[in-house]
């Protein structure tokens with residue numbers, strides 16, 4: 001079931017087109033990543049999808065409701081890049097102050113979120129005394145107290161160390177599964193997109209591609225087989241006879257291979273002449289490089 005639909009969203013600020021006619025469609029229960037470098041337009045897109053800023057043109061609907069509708073805010077939870085919690089309040093007070101803003105809060109559900117994210121031990125600690133990872137978890141619980149249908153996370157793991165990042169990611173995945181939550185997050189981390197159900201690649205305010213990770217890799221990244229031959233002339237003869245394209249990189253023959261089965265077939269056929277080989281699947285970095293002309297891992 002379609003839970004989020006954004007049509008022809010454009011944002012122009014001071015004559016500059018920040019987001020350029022993008023379309024986003026998300027089915028219920030999916031974890032979707034908006035992938036792009038800093039300045040690509042991710043935050044601006046999230047602000048339009050959550051009704052914080054209105055688009056210059058285009059439409060947003062979540063669960064059939066538009067941002068101008070009063071009940072729209074009940075449908076969404078948002079975690080911003082910079083937390084909006086009160087630094088001097090305890091975790092408990094921050095969470096329950098937020099919860100009291102809504103009618104019919106399910107206290108058991110809020111308590112189970114607190115438990116699932118392991119916040120029991122820090123409930124009486126002031127928000128400003130928490131570590132980066134703990135803060136992010138509290139931000140996430142705060143965004144979920146009213147049982148929204150869609151959770152928006154703007155760069156949820158930026159600035160966290162790699163272990164904390166992977167823990168936050170684990171919580172996000174658990175939330176998705178346990179509450180059938182739909183999650184849209186922005187990121188410039190490749191490992192996060194690898195775990196998403198669907199990825200929108202954004203650059204200069206435009207969506208350049210949208211698909212699941214395996215389809216993106218199949219379309220925009222090549223699997224490579226690097227081979228060193230015992231006898232180069234024999235090797236080249238084999239490649240030419242079998243119409244296998246190659247290029248020579250640092251004494252290795254680099255072949256572009258459609259899939260694992262073809263790699264095994266080629267290596268088996270050339271066996272006696274293979275000195276050594278290395279097979280590599282295409283990565284999301286290759287996808288990004290192919291689509292945008294720049295590498296994502298250079299952006300950190």
Ligand SMILES: Nc1ncnc2c1ncn2[C@@H]1O[C@H](COP(=O)(O)OP(=O)(O)OP(=O)(O)O)[C@@H](O)[C@H]1O
Pocket residue numbers: 013014018036037038039040041042043044045155
């Ligand atoms: N209010 C504004 N006025 C002028 N320019 C803006 C405004 N908001 C955003 N921009 C510009 O629009 C571009 C996209 O910004 P945006 O914050 O959406 O990117 P982003 O992909 O979220 O990157 P980051 O993760 O660094 O925030 C940037 O070049 C930014 O400087």
